[in-house]
Amino acid sequence: MPMPDNPRPAGVFSQGRGWSFAGFFGVLAAVGLLAPSYELLAVNQHLLLCLNVLALNFCLGLGGQVCMAQGAFCGMGAYLSAMLHQYYPGGSLWIVPAAALCTAAVGAAVSRPLEQLHSGFLAMATVGVHSIFINVVLAFPQVTGGAEGMLSAVPLTLPGGVTLGGDGFYFLAFSGLLLVGAFMYAALENSRPGRALLACREDPLAASSCGINRPAIRAQAFALGAALSCLAGSLYGHYAGFISPRQFDLGLSLKTLLYLVIGGQGRLFSPLVAVVVLETLLSRLDFLGDARSLVQGLLLAAALLIGPAMRGHTPRALLRRWLGKSPPSVA
Amino acid sequence: MFSLYLAQAVTSGLALGAVYGLMALGFCLIYNASRLINFAQGELLLLSGLGILSLVQALNLHWTLGILAACLWGFVLGLFLYATTLGLTMRAHPLRQLMLTVAASLIWQGLAILVWGKQPHVLPRMAPMPDLRLGPMYFSQDTVTAMVVSLAAGGLLHLFLRHTRTGTAVRAVSMHSLAATLQGVNPIRTYAICFALSGTLAALAAMCVGPQTMLRHDMGFAVGLKGFVAATVGGYSSLGRVFLGGIFLGVLEAGLVLAFNNELKEALTFLLLIALLVVMPLGEKHAHAR
Numbered sequence: 242m243p244m245p246d247n248p249r250p251a252g253v254f255s256q257g258r259g260w261s262f263a264g265f266f267g268v269l270a271a272v273g274l275l276a277p278s279y280e281l282l283a284v285n286q287h288l289l290l291c292l293n294v295l296a297l298n299f300c301l302g303l304g305g306q307v308c309m310a311q312g313a314f315c316g317m318g319a320y321l322s323a324m325l326h327q328y329y330p331g332g333s334l335w336i337v338p339a340a341a342l343c344t345a346a347v348g349a350a351v352s353r354p355l356e357q358l359h360s361g362f363l364a365m366a367t368v369g370v371h372s373i374f375i376n377v378v379l380a381f382p383q384v385t386g387g388a389e390g391m392l393s394a395v396p397l398t399l400p401g402g403v404t405l406g407g408d409g410f411y412f413l414a415f416s417g418l419l420l421v422g423a424f425m426y427a428a429l430e431n432s433r434p435g436r437a438l439l440a441c442r443e444d445p446l447a448a449s450s451c452g453i454n455r456p457a458i459r460a461q462a463f464a465l466g467a468a469l470s471c472l473a474g475s476l477y478g479h480y481a482g483f484i485s486p487r488q489f490d491l492g493l494s495l496k497t498l499l500y501l502v503i504g505g506q507g508r509l510f511s512p513l514v515a516v517v518v519l520e521t522l523l524s525r526l527d528f529l530g531d532a533r534s535l536v537q538g539l540l541l542a543a544a545l546l547i548g549p550a551m552r553g554h555t556p557r558a559l560l561r562r563w564l565g566k567s568p569p570s571v572a
Numbered sequence: 573m574f575s576l577y578l579a580q581a582v583t584s585g586l587a588l589g590a591v592y593g594l595m596a597l598g599f600c601l602i603y604n605a606s607r608l609i610n611f612a613q614g615e616l617l618l619l620s621g622l623g624i625l626s627l628v629q630a631l632n633l634h635w636t637l638g639i640l641a642a643c644l645w646g647f648v649l650g651l652f653l654y655a656t657t658l659g660l661t662m663r664a665h666p667l668r669q670l671m672l673t674v675a676a677s678l679i680w681q682g683l684a685i686l687v688w689g690k691q692p693h694v695l696p697r698m699a700p701m702p703d704l705r706l707g708p709m710y711f712s713q714d715t716v717t718a719m720v721v722s723l724a725a726g727g728l729l730h731l732f733l734r735h736t737r738t739g740t741a742v743r744a745v746s747m748h749s750l751a752a753t754l755q756g757v758n759p760i761r762t763y764a765i766c767f768a769l770s771g772t773l774a775a776l777a778a779m780c781v782g783p784q785t786m787l788r789h790d791m792g793f794a795v796g797l798k799g800f801v802a803a804t805v806g807g808y809s810s811l812g813r814v815f816l817g818g819i820f821l822g823v824l825e826a827g828l829v830l831a832f833n834n835e836l837k838e839a840l841t842f843l844l845l846i847a848l849l850v851v852m853p854l855g856e857k858h859a860h861a862r
Contacts, residue, residue, distance in 0.1 A: 301667075365845070365849075370842075377839055380835035491793070502671045531690075533682075534685050535683055537682065542676065
């Protein structure tokens with residue numbers, strides 16, 4: 242059967258993705274409705290990490306570029322928003338988007354010269370970007386509060402003096418942002434720039450030879466990821482009421498990358514599920530005391546080893562494979 | 573007065589630079605052979621140092637035996653790191669291999685907290701080196717020890733890679749893994765040897781840095797990162813240049829401390845890393861060489 246010259250691109254909700262959307266956000270809505278207010282604190286922290294993972298997926302999942310500066314972009318959002326709110330307390334409607342635009346510009350400026358680097362070197366270069374951010378925050382305590390952090394006490398405010406706050410509002414805000422981000426990801430994946438990014442990820446040289454402006458398209462993906470992390474950080478800064486470099490240290494970037502690799506870069510929902518499941522599990526380990534760090538590391542390593550092998554298999558197929566009833570598939 | 577400050581900065585920079593040089597050599601060995609950037613390099617140093625500390629406290633060893641035991645302990649740790657990271661994921665996506673070294677660094681840090689606690693530990697000076705004064709330059713016992721140990725280790729590594737059969741195999745795999753395999757070299761064994769040698773170098777680096785700055789459970793990543801910066805400065809191609817990259821970084825950091833505070837010094841160091849990576853895109857070169 243001859244293939245059409247211009248096959249119609251798959252829709253955002255095609256190939257079962259609509260069910261994934263409905264399932265994930267349905268469960269999230271149920272949690273929001275049923276969980277008591279004090280539980281929403283932990284849920285909101287998981288959602289912050291989910292947003293960072295989704296943001297990194299724009300760079301790594303679509304563009305194939307490793308970024309370990311996601312925590313820095315998140316921190317930039319928190320600090321920019323907190324500092325600007327001190328001078329313009331009622332300006333949330335322009336401050337938050339302006340912070341996102343600034344961070345997107347920084348992300349694109351970082352990506353462009355580093356685009357040619359191989360994944361390991363790009364990871365290290367972005368670790369450098371993150372370290373620069375943390376050290377700049379520490380170096381100017383009169384502006385940022387330095388190592389002791391700063392209060393982010395001014396709440397988000399709408400025109401007319403309506404202040405926004407509380408666990409419930411921030412749960413809605415994080416969930417809404419996650420929904421918009423996930424929709425953008427799915428839409429981008431099925432668009433012309435998305436296919437160009439996927440081509441860059443699969444074979445950068447071939448993509449260039451097909452006329453794709455690799456640095457430009459990858460810078461756009463980087464900028465999108467940085468902006469999403471920045472928005473998440475802005476919200477989190479106002480939610481927590483206090484920000485310090487420790488909240489946005491390298492651990493946040495490392496965790497973001499770890500969860501994305503565990504869930505599978507380029508997949509939309511499995512990294513988010515990995516965040517929720519593993520973070521919930523890890524948060525229950527406080528009783529271990531000094532052994533907590535070791536067990537956390539072991540759990541993450543096990544997830545790294547087992548997760549990718551399990552990906553793409555239904556529970557039934559996994560059971561059949563385990564029982565030896567079908568030949569092992571090529572991972 | 574400024575020249576005196578500068579001379580002092582250079583001598584203290586040499587002590588730290590020697591440690592960075594050893595770490596950079598370890599990075600370089602693993603990267604050149606397997607194209608893997610080892611995020612757990614700093615934790616190799618940490619666990620090596622803490623292991624040596626326990627060994628020295630338990631057995632009260634003579635310093636020569638102490639150094640030999642440290643080398644052996646580092647070698648075993650390196651092999652163990654290989655077996656639990658690259659050895660497990662030989663055919664996996666490079667990003668998964670990379671992230672497994674990140675997970676290994678978390679595990680090793682957790683192990684350090686569990687066994688040795690969160691308080692810093694001072695590693696006793698093992699090699700009986702004297703203080704040295706050359707004109708305005710005063711070299712403390714720690715600086716002399718770090719320089720002698722690192723130069724001896726670098727020299728021995730050079731001899732090993734140049735004049736032994738295994739060393740030749742390591743160089744062959746570093747140049748072209750497939751061609752080396754066709755010539756009968758076992759690349760898997762070579763990777764393991766590179767990890768083990770890297771562990772030995774990290775143990776020696778721990779011996780140098782332990783008495784200077786103490787060993788803390790959270791120091792690994794920072795030292796490892798500096799080792800990576802030093803290896804990048806050195807260009808990953810020759811042992812001498814990589815080691816000199818470490819010395820350069822140590823002296824540069826000590827010099828920057830004279831003009832800036834610690835945070836700006838760190839920021840400028842990482843800015844140097846990014847500038848170097850942009851100017852000399854090593855990853856691209858190696859990706860094509862594969």
